[in-house]
Structures are given as structure tokens and as C-alpha cells.
Amino acid sequence: MSTSLDNRGAVDFKSIRPLINDTLPKLYIETYGCQMNVNDSEVVVSIMQNNGYSLTQDMTKADLILINTCSIRDNAEQRVWGRLDVFKQQKKKRSVLVGVIGCMAERLKNKLLEEDKVVDIVVGPDAYRDLPNLVHGAEGGQKGINVLLSREETYADLSPVRLDQNGVTAFVSIMRGCNKMCTYCVVPYTRGGERSRDPHTILREVQELADNGYKEVTLLGQNVDSYLWINPENQDEEVNFAALLDMAAKQNPTMRFRFSTSHPKDMTDEVLKVMAAHENICKYIHLPAQSGNTRMLKQMNRGYTREWYLDRIAAIRRYMPDCAISTDIIAGFCTESEEEHQDTLSLMEEVGYEFAYMFKYSERPNTKAQRTLADDVSDDVKTRRLNEIIELQNRLSLKSNQKDIGQVFEVLVEGTSKRSKEELFGRNSQNKVVVFPRKDYKIGDFVKVKINQASSATLKGESVE
Ligand code: SAH
Ligand code: SF4
Ligand code: F3S
Numbered sequence: 001m002s003t004s005l006d007n008r009g010a011v012d013f014k015s016i017r018p019l020i021n022d023t024l025p026k027l028y029i030e031t032y033g034c035q036m037n038v039n040d041s042e043v044v045v046s047i048m049q050n051n052g053y054s055l056t057q058d059m060t061k062a063d064l065i066l067i068n069t070c071s072i073r074d075n076a077e078q079r080v081w082g083r084l085d086v087f088k089q090q091k092k093k094r095s096v097l098v099g100v101i102g103c104m105a106e107r108l109k110n111k112l113l114e115e116d117k118v119v120d121i122v123v124g125p126d127a128y129r130d131l132p133n134l135v136h137g138a139e140g141g142q143k144g145i146n147v148l149l150s151r152e153e154t155y156a157d158l159s160p161v162r163l164d165q166n167g168v169t170a171f172v173s174i175m176r177g178c179n180k181m182c183t184y185c186v187v188p189y190t191r192g193g194e195r196s197r198d199p200h201t202i203l204r205e206v207q208e209l210a211d212n213g214y215k216e217v218t219l220l221g222q223n224v225d226s227y228l229w230i231n232p233e234n235q236d237e238e239v240n241f242a243a244l245l246d247m248a249a250k251q252n253p254t255m256r257f258r259f260s261t262s263h264p265k266d267m268t269d270e271v272l273k274v275m276a277a278h279e280n281i282c283k284y285i286h287l288p289a290q291s292g293n294t295r296m297l298k299q300m301n302r303g304y305t306r307e308w309y310l311d312r313i314a315a316i317r318r319y320m321p322d323c324a325i326s327t328d329i330i331a332g333f334c335t336e337s338e339e340e341h342q343d344t345l346s347l348m349e350e351v352g353y354e355f356a357y358m359f360k361y362s363e364r365p366n367t368k369a370q371r372t373l374a375d376d377v378s379d380d381v382k383t384r385r386l387n388e389i390i391e392l393q394n395r396l397s398l399k400s401n402q403k404d405i406g407q408v409f410e411v412l413v414e415g416t417s418k419r420s421k422e423e424l425f426g427r428n429s430q431n432k433v434v435v436f437p438r439k440d441y442k443i444g445d446f447v448k449v450k451i452n453q454a455s456s457a458t459l460k461g462e463s464v465e
Contacts, residue, residue, distance in 0.1 A: 018045060018161050024054040028062035029163075032080060033070025035260065036191075036220050037102055039171040041068045042160030044101065044128050049161055051132035059090065064097045064135060069104035071186045073362035080104055088118040097138050099123060099131075103190035107365075109147050119143075125176070125191055126150040149177075149192035156201040159208070166414050168215050168444045172205050173197065174244065175221035180263070182290075183301045183368040184333065184361065187222055194222075196229040199239045203251055210252050215412055215444055219248070219259040225266035242270040249278040256412060258282045258431070264289065264312050265303040272319040283320050284354075284431040287312065288328035292347025293340040296333055299373065306347060313351050324400075324430035326355035329389055332382030333361045334373035341385045348392055354400045354430065356393045360386050394456045401432065401454035408450045408464055409434060413443050434459045 027048050031041040044066065045055055056062055065087050070076040080100070087098045099121040100112050106124035113119055120138040123131055124147035134144035154176055162170055178187045179194040206217050221227060224241050231237035239247075241259075248257055257278075262271075262285050275281045287309075291297055294305040304312075316323050329344060348356070360382040363375040377385075409428035417423035417435050425435045426447070435458055436449045453460035 018049070018055040018163065020056070021054040024052055025063040026056040026061055027053040027064045027066065028056050028059045029066045029068065030083065031068040031163075032076060033068070033072065033103060035171055035218065036173060036176075036222070037068050037070060038163070039160060039173050039220055040102065040125060040128070041066075042163050042171075043155045043158050044068065044131065045161040045163065046158050047128055047131055048135075051135075055161075059087075062090075062096055064099065065090065066099045066101055069100055069102040071103040071107045071190055071364070073359060074364075075362070077104055084118050091118055097121070097135065099135070099138075101125075101128070101131075103186065106147050106149070106190040107186060110145060113143055113145060121145065122147065124149065126153045128155070129153075151193060152195060154195055154197035156197045159205070166443055167213060168412065168414055169218070170209050170214050170216070171218050171220050172202060172209070173220045174202055174224065174241075175227050178222040179226070180223060180303070181301055181368070183299065183373070184330065184364065186364045186367060189366065191222070194226060196227050199229050199244050199247065202244065203247060206248055206252055206255065210255050213444065214255070215446070216256040216258065217248075219245070219257065221259075222261060223263040223266060224259050224261065225263050225268065225271065240270075242268065242274045245271065245281060246274045246278070249274070249281050253280055256280050256282060256429075258284060260286045262287045264309045267312055269315055269319070272315055275323075276319040282429045282431065283323040284326070284429065285316060285323060286326045286328075287316075288357075289344075289347060289351075290328060290330050291333065291336075291340070291344050293336075293343035296336055296340050296343075299335070299369075300330075300333060301368070306343065309347070310350065322430070324354040324432065325351060326357075326431070327351070327353050328357045328359070330359050330361050331386040331389055332377035334369055334375055334377070336377055336385075341388075345388060345392055348389070348396065352400065353393065353396055354432065355397060356389075358386060358389050358393065398454070398456040401456065401459055404432070404451045404459055405454055406451065408448055409459075409461075411436070411447050411449045413441055413445045413447060415443060428459075432459055433457070434461060436461050436463055439463060 029041055069080045097120045098118050100119050101123045105122045112122045120143050121134045122145040126149045127146035130146045137144045175196045177192045177194040181188050227241040229239045363370050411426040411428050411434045413424050413426040417425045423435050424438050434449050441447050448464050449461040450464045451459045451461040
């Protein structure tokens, strides 16, 4: 495996901040779903900006409204339908084009054009380069759709226009799609097969962010541990995720790195060693368990058992005793019994997660679970189990945060606290939110903060420099 990367390939990183220009036609964009969708919207804005559009934050002034959508659970799609009703009101008042892009576009395809008169264009996650063309057609009254999935598209050469407000933290996609085929999940269908982005372009993008004052980069993929780039011109040159992380951390030693999402089946000790070796790689791993019961995990096609998962947790603790761990949990998956639900609670307790994203199982059309398993846990029982999971996690988060009282953490300042203008907030390496008095510090500073107060959601403290 080669870890040295030369600087080849021409990547044009010019427009890192949004272009606001009153004379150009205006794009308004809303984003739902995961971090990958947030980053995709930045790619979309870059494409539209290169084609003569400028960005507006005001929907009522837009010539083109795009909604980047999520299909992961039914309620995610319901929110989008709600927004389409709002856009319909806009359309009654004036001439404006509406486009649905992202995962729901991919899942529902033509249905979006047929069922909802408001939609002019439908574009799936691999077809964004075709957007200007489709918009042009729609301007001439021709509704358009492109939902082709690609085996190659990674938008590697495009420079995302950063839509974040802080100018400090940014997402960089390192791969697209997913091959895992968890039985409950729509992502393999909406995003297509897995492909890894050329590491040269990833490192270039990170460098560009550093040059523009960014202090933290989160490397994104549905399963970053299966990142594998093979040089098409030299099949012996391979870069896996551990190597990519190592190169990024070395290239920009003052940039802080995070990544998401890790997969329990694929996360290697090699990655953990690289994390432990670099101060600038955050000590935080999001390692979704989904369930603590081996039969459930098998039924979900997750590819690991409870014991395997706990072995991975033990490995994390071995290499990095101070590493924070978070998870995703699904409550009430098909045929889940009360004992199996208890296994999830006991797993959570055993790991002692710092944080968790917790969901009720939502059956998705055309997934393997929908086709072959009974969604037979009643909604009441799902809700009760989810509440137990949430309650437990609140306790675990509080316990973990209380242990931090008296400790000093380096915090990267991201903004002003919502509660008070006199306070700033940021995150520590463990991804915990820390609030402290502003003094003369500003956004983008690294500040040493001593913790003196903890709730289940936040740490509070005083700067000690
Ligand atoms: N690739 C990541 C996460 C992708 S989706 C991973 O595998 O961990 C984010 C989370 O949504 C999943 O981890 C899962 O907990 C949840 N999720 C996915 N499909 C779901 C469904 N049909 N119902 C409820 N939750 C779901
Ligand atoms: Fe979905 Fe599983 Fe892929 Fe995650 S790993 S995106 S849950 S199929
Ligand atoms: Fe949603 Fe698509 Fe992400 S379904 S979670 S936006 S990959």
C-alpha cells in the first residue's frame, strides 16, 4: 500500500463561499437528512453558481427552489411533502421553478412529477451535473427528470460552496453510496453502490479549506471503514481509510479531523492506531449498534454479533481510553421480543455511550425487511421501547458528562451560545458541546476550558489560559 500521494490532477477550487449577486437569477435551497446531504447541497450550489445562479436565503425572492430530500424514515418524507405545500403557495403568487433532489427524488422518481403538480424537476444524488440542463429545460416549460445512479460519480473535481455559517468546520465527502444492504435501509437504493473518491482530490479540498481559515474537517461516508481507492493507472497503489486518515492528519497538522460513519463489522485496529497516533484526529467514534441482540442483528443483516460489537468497543478503549463513543439504535424492528429489546438496553449500559441517535423502526417500501419480514411490533410498543432507550441514554450521557467536571479540554469555538451573548460554544475532541464565558475569544479559536458544570446535553466551564 502506498501512502505517498503526489499532487496531480487539476482541481479547480475557486468559490468556497456563496456568491450573492442581485443581477443573477436566484437559487434557494433547503436540505433535509444526513451530513452527506448537507455536503451534497454544497456541491449543488457550486454547480448552479458555475452556471450563472446566485444564492438567496429568502425563498420569496427565488427563481429556483431546490429541496434536497431524505427517505430514511417515513417522517423524513412527510416533512418534505409539507414543504412542497409551502412551495405551492409561492408558485401561485409568481413564476418560480421547484426541484426535488436527493434520496426522495431517487426513491419516488416520476411519481413526484405526476402526483404533485408543484414539482418541475426531479434529480437523484448522482445526477447533479445535469441540473443546469434540466433547469434550462424547465424554464422553457419542459419538466425534467434524471435519477440515473452511477458507479463512478464522486463529484471529486467540484469545489463545494460552503453553506455553513461559522467558516470553521466543514464536511468533505470521501465516498458515496453503500453496499451493506441492511434489510431496513433505503440508502443502497437511493444512493447506489459504494465508490471511493480519489484521495488526491480529498487532500486538495482539505488544504483549500485550511487556506481559507477552516479549523476542522469531518470526512464523510455511509461506511468510511470500507473506503478503498485503487489507482486506475497503477492497480498496486491502494489507499484504505487508515492510510487516508494518516495522510490527512500529517498534511494538515493544525487541522482537527473527525469522520462519520464507522461500521462495527469493518472498523479495523489499523484505523484505531492511526487515531491514537495523531493528536489532531478527534477521539470520537460514531459506531452504530442498531440493536444489542444477535438475532435482531442477523435479521437486520448487520454482519456482526453482540459479542463482535463489544470486542470492537474493547479495542477502542484499548487504543484510546479517552475516546467518546456514540451509536444509532432502532427500537421495535420486525419480530423484536421484549427480551431482545432488553438486550439493547443492556448493551447501551455496558458500553456507556456518550451520545445516541434513537429511532422507532419505520418500514420502508421495497427494502428486504418490507418484502420478507413482518413489521409486527405495534406502534405503542415501539414508542414505549424507544422512550426506555431515550431515558437510559439521558442517564448515560449525564453520567459521562459529570465525569468531565474538573477536567480541562481544548475546545474549538464554533459560535455564540444560544442562551447568552456573553458565552461562546464549541466542541472538545470527544464531540461534546462546551459552553464558556466569551472574554476576548472568537469563533475559530482553540481554547482550554476547565469544566465546572454538566447536564446530559452540555458541559459548562471557564477558560484557563
Ligand atoms: N450508514 C450509517 C447510517 C445511515 S442512516 C450506518 O450504517 O450506521 C442513519 C440511521 O438511521 C441508521 O444508523 C439507523 O439507525 C437509522 N435507520 C435507517 N433506516 C431506518 C428505518 N427504516 N427505520 C428506522 N431507523 C432507520
Ligand atoms: Fe443503510 Fe446499512 Fe448502509 Fe448504513 S450501512 S447506509 S444502515 S445499508
Ligand atoms: Fe437520508 Fe439519504 Fe442521508 S435517505 S439519511 S439523506 S443518504
